[in-house]
Amino acid sequence: MANRVTHFEIHSSDPQRAIVFYEALFGWKFEQWGGQPYWLVTTGSDSERGINGGLLPRRGDDPVRGQAVNAYVCTVEVASVDASLESALHHGGTLAVAKIPIPTVGWLAY
Numbered sequence: 001m002a003n004r005v006t007h008f009e010i011h012s013s014d015p016q017r018a019i020v021f022y023e024a025l026f027g028w029k030f031e032q033w034g035g036q037p038y039w040l041v042t043t044g045s046d047s048e049r050g051i052n053g054g055l056l057p058r059r060g061d062d063p064v065r066g067q068a069v070n071a072y073v074c075t076v077e078v079a080s081v082d083a084s085l086e087s088a089l090h091h092g093g094t095l096a097v098a099k100i101p102i103p104t105v106g107w108l109a110y
Helices: 015-026 081-090
Strands: 005-012 029-032 039-042 052-057 073-076 100-102 106-108
Touching: 005 015, 015 029, 015 039, 015 052, 081 106
Parallel strands: 005 052
Antiparallel strands: 005 073, 029 039, 039 052, 100 106
16 A cells, blocks of 8 residues: 555535536546545546546635635545554544545545
8 A cells, every 4th residue: 555645525615616627627537425525536547647526615704815824634545543643643643533534445544
């Protein structure tokens, strides 16, 4: 296991606008996942270098105009979520979201 980033997420106040924007700008493809307000983002062919991601509605207020970027979400595939959480906490990380199941995918924690 290489501990590489395998997924990214874009949080948007207007997901439909963001979908139109990224489709037009980069040719990315969006597919709603499981009838939820979550869209899988395909950024290119599996034969090309790169990763795919997701798009979801922003939770909370829009950033203040001109505010610096202060966060991003990307998913890293690991051999053991439990061992990785333990290591993250040991190295000064904070548990923001406890381990939850993602059907047909695996486990997720922030």
